[in-house]
Amino acid sequence: MTRTPVLTLALALAAGPAAARTVGPDALLRESLFGEVKRLPAGERPVVGLVLSAGAVRGMAHVGVLQVLEDAGFPVDVIAGTSMGAFVGAFAAAGTGAARLRELASKVTLSTGSDLNKVRLISMLLSDSLLSSAGMEKVLTAELGDKRFDQLPRPFACVAMDIRTGEKVIFRDGPVAPAVRASANLPGIFKPVAYRHRWLVDGGVVDYVPVDAARLLGAEWVLASVTEGDFTYTNPTNVLLTLEQVIDIRGSILSRQQRREADALIEPSVGDVSFYETSRIPEVIIGGMTAAAKGLPAAKESLALYSMPRLWRRWSAR
Amino acid sequence: MVRALKLLALCLLAACAGRGKLAVDPLAPERALFAQREFARCAAALTPERLAGLPRRARADGRALLARSLDSDGRFDDALAAYQYGATLHPKNLELVSGLAWVLHRLGLDDRARPLFERVLAIHPNNASGNLGLAEIQRSQGDLASAEAHYETALTEAGWRENPTVQRDYAELLADRQRFDAAARAVEKSLSLARTPEAYITAARIERRRLRVGDAYARLGEALALDPGREEAHQQRALWLLEDSRLPEAAAEAEVLLAKAPGAALARWVRGVARARQGDLAGARADLAAAAASRRENPFVASAALALLKELHDAAP
Numbered sequence: 001m002t003r004t005p006v007l008t009l010a011l012a013l014a015a016g017p018a019a020a021r022t023v024g025p026d027a028l029l030r031e032s033l034f035g036e037v038k039r040l041p042a043g044e045r046p047v048v049g050l051v052l053s054a055g056a057v058r059g060m061a062h063v064g065v066l067q068v069l070e071d072a073g074f075p076v077d078v079i080a081g082t083s084m085g086a087f088v089g090a091f092a093a094a095g096t097g098a099a100r101l102r103e104l105a106s107k108v109t110l111s112t113g114s115d116l117n118k119v120r121l122i123s124m125l126l127s128d129s130l131l132s133s134a135g136m137e138k139v140l141t142a143e144l145g146d147k148r149f150d151q152l153p154r155p156f157a158c159v160a161m162d163i164r165t166g167e168k169v170i171f172r173d174g175p176v177a178p179a180v181r182a183s184a185n186l187p188g189i190f191k192p193v194a195y196r197h198r199w200l201v202d203g204g205v206v207d208y209v210p211v212d213a214a215r216l217l218g219a220e221w222v223l224a225s226v227t228e229g230d231f232t233y234t235n236p237t238n239v240l241l242t243l244e245q246v247i248d249i250r251g252s253i254l255s256r257q258q259r260r261e262a263d264a265l266i267e268p269s270v271g272d273v274s275f276y277e278t279s280r281i282p283e284v285i286i287g288g289m290t291a292a293a294k295g296l297p298a299a300k301e302s303l304a305l306y307s308m309p310r311l312w313r314r315w316s317a318r
Numbered sequence: 319m320v321r322a323l324k325l326l327a328l329c330l331l332a333a334c335a336g337r338g339k340l341a342v343d344p345l346a347p348e349r350a351l352f353a354q355r356e357f358a359r360c361a362a363a364l365t366p367e368r369l370a371g372l373p374r375r376a377r378a379d380g381r382a383l384l385a386r387s388l389d390s391d392g393r394f395d396d397a398l399a400a401y402q403y404g405a406t407l408h409p410k411n412l413e414l415v416s417g418l419a420w421v422l423h424r425l426g427l428d429d430r431a432r433p434l435f436e437r438v439l440a441i442h443p444n445n446a447s448g449n450l451g452l453a454e455i456q457r458s459q460g461d462l463a464s465a466e467a468h469y470e471t472a473l474t475e476a477g478w479r480e481n482p483t484v485q486r487d488y489a490e491l492l493a494d495r496q497r498f499d500a501a502a503r504a505v506e507k508s509l510s511l512a513r514t515p516e517a518y519i520t521a522a523r524i525e526r527r528r529l530r531v532g533d534a535y536a537r538l539g540e541a542l543a544l545d546p547g548r549e550e551a552h553q554q555r556a557l558w559l560l561e562d563s564r565l566p567e568a569a570a571e572a573e574v575l576l577a578k579a580p581g582a583a584l585a586r587w588v589r590g591v592a593r594a595r596q597g598d599l600a601g602a603r604a605d606l607a608a609a610a611a612s613r614r615e616n617p618f619v620a621s622a623a624l625a626l627l628k629e630l631h632d633a634a635p
Contacts, residue, residue, distance in 0.1 A: 023554075064461075071494060
């Protein structure tokens with residue numbers, strides 16, 4: 001035997017995963033009750049809503065969150081999203097699996113779904129004209145087809161803002177693609193979308209964590225994935241960074257209030273990722289997965305506790 | 319031609335002799351101490367002067383041996399420092415970088431361990447230790463697909479393939495990926511290497527998830543045959559009996575736990591629910607109130623007991 005395998009073996013014995021893991025009473029009961037909740041017949045189990053927040057590139061963390069929820073068999077009955085949360089949520093509601101979503105996310109660049117690129121950004125600043133997000137509809141249609149909300153396997157809603165009135169507009173019917181485009185239509189960068197007699201921009205400025213939209217869809221218990229920006233991290237030095245900073249601050253203020261309306265939270269640590277850092281998407285997705293894996297036990301516990309009256313009704317009827 | 323061949327043979331002989339000279343291990347005395355589990359003595363022998371006096375090629379090995387000795391001796395802080403220093407001096411040494419990553423992983427510092435395992439794999443993509451470490455981290459971070467791929471690479475090395483704990487962990491991962499048949503095969507492999515209660519419990523959970531209820535109880539029984547006092551196995555059986563509406567048996571299983579620890583919160587929960595479902599609401603309330611009092615030790619069991627107590631409050635006395 002050569003020296004290297006001896007050392008490798010010694011290292012394995014010294015540092016390998018030798019410790020036996022035991023599962024404690026809390027974890028055992030959590031898994032047991034969560035299993036019982038999942039087995040409740042349709043109509044008895046609480047309607048579970050998944051809310052995906054705004055956050056531009058940070059919102060790609062929702063893909064990681066969806067992956068963990070899918071692996072854990074976590075029930076999701078309705079989905080609501082704003083901005084990037086609407087974009088990811090539309091795919092999830094249409095039945096696109098997390099693996100496919102990761103594949104799609106890996107191809108996203110700065111100009112995916114829009115005519116945004118560095119040259120265009122410069123011309124935008126010089127000519128004082130906004131860019132178009134029309135490509136976003138094409139991306140959605142290419143993957144999902146011309147789906148309407150009522151054709152999606154899971155109920156879905158997304159939120160935009162009418163820039164003329166400041167109203168929050170929750171879309172739950174009609175074609176999916178224009179609604180999602182409007183929801184993710186970053187103000188100050190893209191032209192407002194003219195749709196249904198409204199002039200629409202990104203819903204993140206009025207409904208960053210759209211728990212209310214999920215409740216409108218009938219969600220009784222809501223899990224929210226929040227990809228808030230850490231606006232204390234940056235020191236804006238140009239027009240775009242200043243705009244991003246203002247949107248992030250507004251989002252954070254909204255999020256502080258809206259997150260309280262959710263029953264459980266997953267908060268990926270992606271606060272330092274800027275709106276335009278598409279090169280960090282793989283890292284952002286991992287951030288989503290890590291946060292979801294960490295937050296999943298608490299989410300299961302919360303759902304089990306919420307379901308206790310129904311579990312008891314079921315048990316006492318047997 | 320003959321002269322040329324003679325010259326070549328001479329050169330080869332000379333090369334072999336040179337290689338023989340290099341093959342003498344300058345760390346042989348310390349390695350002997352490590353092999354005898356004399357970790358403290360091994361670490362003490364590897365003084366800075368001794369390490370500095372080693373031939374250049376052996377210095378990284380010397381630092382790795384020092385760090386491992388400290389680690390094996392239970393001096394984790396010193397081991398961490400030794401690994402860190404060694405990995406700084408020799409950033410491409412697989413043992414030092416991988417060893418540092420494992421120590422950080424064991425300390426729960428996965429954010430720092432992960433890039434080190436990735437560095438190991440950048441140097442040597444098939445390095446088993448690096449693959450295993452990354453697999454463990456990815457599993458804990460919810461990236462099950464990537465974890466599975468890294469486990470599979472790690473398990474191509476005999477040392478890990480024949481490690482029952484790694485096989486059991488791999489089985490659990492496969493079960494989490496809903497690949498129950500493959501998980502069952504992996505846990506059987508683990509059991510063929512070492513028949514431990516942990517592996518039987520894992521096997522039981524996999525059988526349950528495959529909806530083979532009878533086999534799941536049988537596997538738990540085997541875990542308890544090996545270790546009759548194993549709380550986790552009793553607790554798991556009690557919960558399954560409750561889920562299967564085998565209420566008197568669930569209560570009896572809870573009694574086994576309560577005989578040893580009358581305040582055991584989960585056992586109180588099981589007996590409380592079994593009593594409530596059999597109509598003994600007073601008995602149920604007493605058990606659930608006891609379970610609810612364990613907020614500090616078992617916060618979720620306590621919360622669940624409180625929530626159920628609230629429901630029972632409205633039920634008939």
